[in-house]
Amino acid sequence: MADEQCIFCMIAQNKIQSAKVYEDELCLAFLDIKPATKGHIQVISKTHSPIFMELSEAIKNKIFTIALTIGQTLIKKLNATGVSYIINEGVGAGQRVAHSSIHIIPRYENDEVSIGWPEKQMSQEEISKYLNEIITKITSQNPSEVSAKPEPKPVEKVEEKHKEDIKINPRIPKYW
Ligand SMILES: [Zn+2]
Known part of the structure; x- marks a missing residue:
């Protein structure tokens, strides 16, 4: 195609x-x-x-x-x-x-290519809150269960969700 x-x-x-x-x-x-x-x-x-x-x-x-x-x-x-x-x-x-x-x-050495991002500094409390939020969102799992039960990785769920996002979000460039 x-x-x-x-x-x-x-x-x-x-x-x-x-x-x-x-x-x-x-x-x-x-x-x-x-x-x-x-x-x-x-x-x-x-x-x-x-x-x-x-x-x-x-x-x-x-x-x-x-x-x-x-x-x-x-x-x-x-x-x-x-x-x-x-x-x-x-x-x-x-x-x-x-x-x-x-x-x-x-x-190469001194190639002047810059690939980087600002590294956000967070307090221990902020890091903890951040990890909880993101793990919950992307795995649909309670983070406290992640280390206790590492096996069930909902890969298919993530893929399905991804496909939904693709249809909803205008992320795809329309022009050259
Ligand atoms: Zn093409």
Whole structure:
């Protein structure tokens, strides 16, 4: 499935030229033409989807495996000192193309790439309240039961909830 307006679908269908470094039946990787550092690559699926979660298991497995493999290759071949893997999903996260991608950014000393966030300082009381609130919200579990009973992880519930959120929230970018 492809979206005619989507620049990544056009790249996947060879309607737009790209500097491909890897391609198979499910995904492809190409050099970003506005690189953050030398060797910055994006990996995309050939199937159009703004949200990774909605891609098939096979595609998800493939795309992440390819991204991680490319990351290791960049470290070895370009003498990078590290690699940052970045997924921006949703307008609020800075997603600009409504087609999921993983950025693979090789890191070098003094590369001036800044990936960071302000670390909020909280008191012990605030930390405790915060942990309780978030654990309760994302697991539908009483936090005091979490350490006592670690087994029941409601993974399916979280996935279903996620799908509902996707339908309700206008998080998906509509334009390039
Ligand atoms: Zn697309």
